[in-house]
Amino acid sequence: xxxxxxKKGRSSQLNLWSNLVNGMDNxxxxxxxxxxxxxxxxxxxLVLAHAVIEHIPRTRLAGILNEIDRVLxxxxxxxxxxxxxxxxxxxxxxxxxxxxxTKKELLELVKNYHSIYYGKTDFxxxxxxxxxxxxxxxxxxPLHWADRIISHTPLAILSHHHFLILQKLWxx
Numbered sequence: 001x002x003x004x005x006x007k008k009g010r011s012s013q014l015n016l017w018s019n020l021v022n023g024m025d026n027x028x029x030x031x032x033x034x035x036x037x038x039x040x041x042x043x044x045x046l047v048l049a050h051a052v053i054e055h056i057p058r059t060r061l062a063g064i065l066n067e068i069d070r071v072l073x074x075x076x077x078x079x080x081x082x083x084x085x086x087x088x089x090x091x092x093x094x095x096x097x098x099x100x101x102t103k104k105e106l107l108e109l110v111k112n113y114h115s116i117y118y119g120k121t122d123f124x125x126x127x128x129x130x131x132x133x134x135x136x137x138x139x140x141x142p143l144h145w146a147d148r149i150i151s152h153t154p155l156a157i158l159s160h161h162h163f164l165i166l167q168k169l170w171x172x
Contacts, residue, residue, distance in 0.1 A: 113166035
């Protein structure tokens with residue numbers, strides 16, 4: 001893991017992981033390319049793909065999802081978080097991701113899993129350029145509250161991210 005995080009900006013992730021595992025004997029983090037996860041079948045109770053799916057080329061995605069399925073226990077959970085929505089207003093304005101998904105496309109990728117929860121988050125942008133960010137930060141709390149309300153309305157289709165909690169009931 002040390003070698004995987006030598007690039008600029010990656011040290012903060014490593015520090016976060018170190019802080020999370022401090023004092024927790026049964027929690028550890030590992031970094032893998034996804035093509036091959038060096039663990040036996042059914043090893044993990046939970047796999048988290050946080051801001052990951054959109055960075056995997058579509059030509060490799062099926063293979064990586066198969067590998068996740070291989071190492072996830074039956075009854076285990078697969079969480080997909082912060083995957084960009086193709087119809088997001090903020091994505092349209094920022095054009096920050098080349099790959100975005102509709103709800104239908106994302107659910108089709110994981111059709112062999114039982115969907116426990118699906119939602120959209122982040123109707124409002126979290127980051128603004130330059131000094132605008134410090135002004136925007138003053139509105140963080142009310143914006144999070146408004147985001148939760150919007151996620152239950154038709155406006156949710158314009159929210160930035162998909163969030164899924166899935167359960168593996170059988171193998172692919």
